[in-house]
Amino acid sequence: MSNPHSEKRTREVASLSKESDDEGRMHKTSHVFQCMQCDLQFQADTVIVSHEGSQEEEEQLVRLRLPEGISPTQRAIAEQMYDHSGKGKTHMTIRTQPLRDEHKELLPHIERLRTMADAIGTAPLESVRRGVDEVYTFLTDQLTPHAQAEEHVLYPTVGRLMGAAEATATMSQEHTAIHRYTQELGALRSHLSNASLSATEEQALRRVLYGLYALVKEHFAKEEEIYLPFLDTHLTAQEALQMFEALEMAAQEAKRSVVH
Structure with missing residues (x-):
């Protein structure tokens, strides 16, 4: 059954002009879609193929024209909006692939935490200052909004489907621990303005x-x-x-509340 509420949030804005091949068996066309709550608009280029000896037509996706710099979650929203339009299918088969892709985008920043820790006590203090500023900004501007979106959307979804709200309690506790570490790192940054770090500060x-x-x-x-x-x-x-729409909105809201 279709979801009327969802249909109000995502809609096809327009179907653009069609072009036909010389034999009239293949028609190129485009559709513009818009997600009104997640501020996303994109175009789907398709071809409509008429099979010889049949009155049936098949619409096939050529490509999605997506805005540059969109997140994996926004890409997933676009793909699933197109899938649900009834005009064809994309190739995304793993429901949570966008979340896995987002983790891949975050991992280089996570690795930076380790390399910065390795550098404490050996790298020049100015290099340490820049590196700590870099990882702290990542934690506050990217990882924290990601975690807050999961708390508001992903974990309640898991709890509902498992029939146990406490199913992700351990994960929430880890988010709390990550937040405490981030706050502690923010406090330690203040010592980096000194001419040097003590052994205790380096250890911390x-x-x-x-x-x-x-x-x-x-x-x-x-x-x-x-x-x-x-x-x-x-x-x-x-x-x-x-879920992806709600995750994107929650992450954007969390990013707007970041205070530097």
Whole structure:
């Protein structure tokens, strides 16, 4: 059954002009789609193929023209909007692939936590200052909004489907620990304005950076090995689309509340 509420949030804006081949068996066409709540508009280029000896036509996707710099979640919204339009199918088969892709985009920044910890006590202090500023900005501007969106959308979805709201309690506790580490790193940054770091300050920086690295890596692994496969098998395509829309809105709201 279609979801009327979802139809109000996502709609086809227009079908653009069609072009035909010389024999009239293949027609090129384009459709413009818009997600009104997640501020996303894109174009789908398709071909309509008329099979010889049959009155049936088949519409095939050529490509999605997506805005530059969109997130994996926004890409998933676009793909699933097109899938649900009834005009054809994209090739996305794993419901939670956008979340896995987002983790891949975040991992180089997570690795930076470890390399910065390795550099404490050996790299020049100015290099340490820049590196700590870099990882702290990543934590506050990217990882924290990602975690807040999961708390508001992903984990309640898992709890509902499992029939146990406490199913992700451990994951929420890890988010709390990551937040505390981030706050501690923010406090330690103030000491980096000094001419040098004491052995105690160096030890504290290493502890926080290594702690964050280990905790976030383990956290991502749990999500990808336990919770995302569960969602892959229990979410319908429509539910996945609604979840991605809600995740994107929650992440954007969290980013707007970041204070520097």
